[in-house]
Amino acid sequence: MTNRIQNERLEIKLTEEEKALFEEKRKLSKCRNMSHFIRKCVLEKEIYQVDLxxxxxxxxxxxxxxxxxxxxxxxxxxxxxxxxxxxxxxxxxxxxxxxxxxxxxxxxxxxxxxxxxxxxxxxxxxxxxxxxxxxxxx
The missing domain is CATH 1.10.287 (Helix Hairpins)
Known part of the structure; x- marks a missing residue:
């Protein structure tokens, strides 16, 4: 996925508490910025479905x-x-x-x-x- 053009934008609305939590998690992840953090979460994380x-x-x-x-x-x-x-x-x-x-x-x-x-x-x-x-x- 190198040398790709990132021209699509996403916009989300958060409460102050949600934004603070988001920032805290982003800092813990050592991502450079919000875009990097979101891409990492969405593109690199597995989603598991559990049969209850x-x-x-x-x-x-x-x-x-x-x-x-x-x-x-x-x-x-x-x-x-x-x-x-x-x-x-x-x-x-x-x-x-x-x-x-x-x-x-x-x-x-x-x-x-x-x-x-x-x-x-x-x-x-x-x-x-x-x-x-x-x-x-x-």
Whole structure:
């Protein structure tokens, strides 16, 4: 992209706060001027689209887990008895949920530019979440 004629103009309106933030970020980027900063942001930065479906699945799983915990707590408070298999089942479910959450977290932190790998991994998470949803807690 060297030796190009830059004859197109863009104009934007900002609040004072937005302009101050813009200038602060421009200075941190070490760009020469606003034009250079905007070109760098637009032309050199990747845009990632994140599929939120796995998060929705996890939210459902967490809701189911908390509901089951509340049911166990109610029975335990009423009868004074809790069964080991109930505790073991809940611990396994919590462990599975924790692993899924950490896996999603690591995907989001991954700076890889290979988007096909990310989308395949997110699809795998989605399938795992569906499997977890179908399994029973108790």
């Amino acid at each position: 479906e796995p998060f929705r699945d996890l939210q459902g799983l967490l809701s189911n887990a908390t509901s089951n915990i509340n049911q166990i707590a109610k029975v335990t408070n009423t009868t004074g008895v809790i069964y080991k298999n109930e505790i073991d089942s809940m611990n396994k479910q919590i462990e599975k949920l924790s692993k899924e959450i950490w896996h999603i977290h690591s995907l989001l932190l991954n700076k890889s530019k290979e988007s096909s790998g990310d989308s395949m991994a997110i699809t795998k998470i989605h399938r795992n979440c569906v499997k977890l949803r179908k399994s029973s807690f108790l």
